[in-house]
Amino acid sequence: MDNVELGRMLRNRRQEAGRTIASVAMDAGLSVPYIANLENGRGNPTLSALQQLAAALGTRLEIGLPDESEGAAEPEVPDAVRGLMASPRVRAVARRLAGKRRTQVTAVTERLQDALLALSAVTGDELSERDLDRLLDLLLLSQSELEG
Numbered sequence: 001m002d003n004v005e006l007g008r009m010l011r012n013r014r015q016e017a018g019r020t021i022a023s024v025a026m027d028a029g030l031s032v033p034y035i036a037n038l039e040n041g042r043g044n045p046t047l048s049a050l051q052q053l054a055a056a057l058g059t060r061l062e063i064g065l066p067d068e069s070e071g072a073a074e075p076e077v078p079d080a081v082r083g084l085m086a087s088p089r090v091r092a093v094a095r096r097l098a099g100k101r102r103t104q105v106t107a108v109t110e111r112l113q114d115a116l117l118a119l120s121a122v123t124g125d126e127l128s129e130r131d132l133d134r135l136l137d138l139l140l141l142s143q144s145e146l147e148g
Helices: 003-016 021-028 032-039 047-056 079-085 088-101 105-123 129-147
Strands: none
Touching (some): 079 105
16 A cells, blocks of 8 residues: 555545544644645654554554465555446446447446546545546547547
């Protein structure tokens, strides 16, 4: 897990609990700027700090080492992204792009999802339906530029 993903998980857990950074910081014995930096994918938290944050958020810290013989695990796709990817517009754009590239719609949809997840990692925030629409508009615009 990288720092951006860790930060997103911490922020989501805190927001789901209806907590402020200040209240979590006080319970964890950490500073507000330290937690804010972690949530924004910056910093290099210690194991102790992560354990304190987990306790403050009412959860427990789990650490695992991947078994290299099993191969790379598929990244977990947040429910919000799954919901966005199920929209009729995504399906329509994927069909259009797949037709032009003579490839399968599922392959294009997977690439669109990867692009959405990558943008989310760059911004450090979950992307909204408006962000997805902008991505789709950009793809359609670039496709029409190539044709014209």
